[in-house]
Amino acid sequence: MNELLAEAWEKALEGLVLHRDGQVLYLNPKAEELLEVSREKVVGRPLLLALRDHRLEALALHGGERTLEVRSRTLRVRALPGRLYLLDETELSRRLEALEEATQALAHELRTPLAGMGPPCPRCGSQEVVLKNTFGATLCKMLYQCAACGEVFEAFKTV
Structure with missing residues (x-):
């Protein structure tokens, strides 16, 4: 079962960072892509080295859920004890902005x-x-x- 879970996280569309005592234990490929870091260089090292953002570090250490702009991406971040989940909502944000602009233009034309x-x-x-x-x-x-x-x-x- 553990092998199946590990394989699932390796192929997941959501980033996952596992940490304990401020040290990175695991980073899946999607988290590696979203954070623009190499797993080999950050596993076993301080959490801030992998996250490179104090807002992400604070969220990882204290828990919670927020949407943050990180490295030109819109990330939905959820932090639970020892786990940090990262979901890339950049494309969704772009589509929502385009829809908002179109809605405003249409509303103007109607008014x-x-x-x-x-x-x-x-x-x-x-x-x-x-x-x-x-x-x-x-x-x-x-x-x-x-x-x-x-x-x-x-x-x-x-x-």
Whole structure:
């Protein structure tokens, strides 16, 4: 059973660092990749030598769970007594950021209809107007702002 577990951790997608008394006992290949260290150089040596980050060391020694930016990666780190688990969430973070940007762009487009769909600006005649509010001073008017000159004006709703 122990051989099966050891083989599983050697092929795991999650990094694992085993430590005791501030010394590294084991580092699986994924942890080696995520921490950018060589197992041969850090096993049996101080934990900080393998982690090379005081936030990771503090988490490993005191326990807890956090998401940290480490060596240009977003790592989800979970620390239990003698064990430090590392999960690379870099790609997930990038996808979430891209989704957030797309959501903000879409929200902007929904709040701000395409320019030129409203009435021309009464001050400068520009067709580049932005709908500011679907209700003006009365229910039959809408509030617009000219993108060219900045004039805010009302116009009757079209039927």
